[in-house]
Amino acid sequence: MRIVFMGTPEFAVPGLKILVENNYEIVGVVTAPDKPQGRGKKIRGSAVKEYAETQNLNILQPTNLKSEEFLNELRALKADLFIVIAFRMLPESVWSMPPLGTFNLHGSLLPQYRGAAPIHWAIINGEKETGLTTFFLKHEIDTGDIILQEKEPILPDDTTGSLYLRLMHKGAGLILKTVQLIESGKVSTTPQIFSDSIKEAPKLTRENTEINWNQPAEIIYNFIRGLNPFPAAWTLLNEKYYKIYDSSLSGEKYTLKPGEIKVADSRLWVGTSTQSLEVIEFQAEGKRRMFVSEYLKGNTL
Numbered sequence: 001m002r003i004v005f006m007g008t009p010e011f012a013v014p015g016l017k018i019l020v021e022n023n024y025e026i027v028g029v030v031t032a033p034d035k036p037q038g039r040g041k042k043i044r045g046s047a048v049k050e051y052a053e054t055q056n057l058n059i060l061q062p063t064n065l066k067s068e069e070f071l072n073e074l075r076a077l078k079a080d081l082f083i084v085i086a087f088r089m090l091p092e093s094v095w096s097m098p099p100l101g102t103f104n105l106h107g108s109l110l111p112q113y114r115g116a117a118p119i120h121w122a123i124i125n126g127e128k129e130t131g132l133t134t135f136f137l138k139h140e141i142d143t144g145d146i147i148l149q150e151k152e153p154i155l156p157d158d159t160t161g162s163l164y165l166r167l168m169h170k171g172a173g174l175i176l177k178t179v180q181l182i183e184s185g186k187v188s189t190t191p192q193i194f195s196d197s198i199k200e201a202p203k204l205t206r207e208n209t210e211i212n213w214n215q216p217a218e219i220i221y222n223f224i225r226g227l228n229p230f231p232a233a234w235t236l237l238n239e240k241y242y243k244i245y246d247s248s249l250s251g252e253k254y255t256l257k258p259g260e261i262k263v264a265d266s267r268l269w270v271g272t273s274t275q276s277l278e279v280i281e282f283q284a285e286g287k288r289r290m291f292v293s294e295y296l297k298g299n300t301l
Contacts, residue, residue: 004079006030010047012085014172027077033061066091095137102137111192114142115201120160124226132171134178145189159228211235213259217272246281266293
């Protein structure tokens with residue numbers, strides 16, 4: 001079975017790696033063009049490209065997925081199956097090309113949390129469980145027929161960072177199972193059911209990542225951990241931006257109005273609509289990320 005793999009970030013690498021280690025024929029790896037990265041803005045390839053190069057795989061980096069040049073390159077590979085993890089939205093001219101179809105790995109239990117940020121929003125919304133889904137692509141994004149799913153608990157102190165890592169490695173196993181099922185010719189799918197109870201996972205923006213201190217403390221706590229480490233929940237204090245990475249609901253309680261702060265013993269509390277929330281780790285504008293106790297040694301709030 002000839003496979004084309006499409007992906008860009010670190011999240012996609014274990015899925016490609018497990019296919020290589022199980023001797024599947026990867027005839028092409030499609031990933032994003034190189035771009036400036038890091039503080040030095042050096043031109044670097046994606047995490048998927050860096051791994052593909054170590055395996056001497058055929059790498060394609062199209063800027064336009066609809067260009068005839070790229071489509072002809074894909075056709076020439078004569079692939080039986082396309083696999084997509086954390087890549088761009090594909091035009092039908094691409095995903096409809098292989099005879100065995102194109103399947104995607106998504107970081108939620110579809111149909112819940114369709115969209116760009118499923119891991120973030122599951123934590124933000126206080127879910128106790130999420131998971132992974134493989135499904136065949138169709139016109140509407142994240143709506144195709146489900147092939148396989150695996151559940152994953154969300155722990156009380158999980159952040160998007162910790163859950164991301166678990167799902168990244170668990171996803172590789174689900175990719176392999178899905179490929180083996182398709183290869184056997186015994187794959188069966190389940191249509192997604194649409195209902196009013198479905199929660200979405202929209203793209204994270206400056207507007208929807210600002211903390212609303214008028215909400216209950218538990219909701220704000222989930223919001224902060226759901227945006228840790230990226231892009232980070234933020235708030236304004238004296239017209240300066242603060243990114244907040246970690247907080248706590250336990251410990252001392254102070255009677256504070258929503259958004260009012262209390263500094264005591266090198267610690268910081270902020271009022272909410274229910275109780276005070278302790279801020280543990282943050283990044284003040286113009287500073288590096290640090291614990292509040294460290295920041296207060298040389299700065300005031």
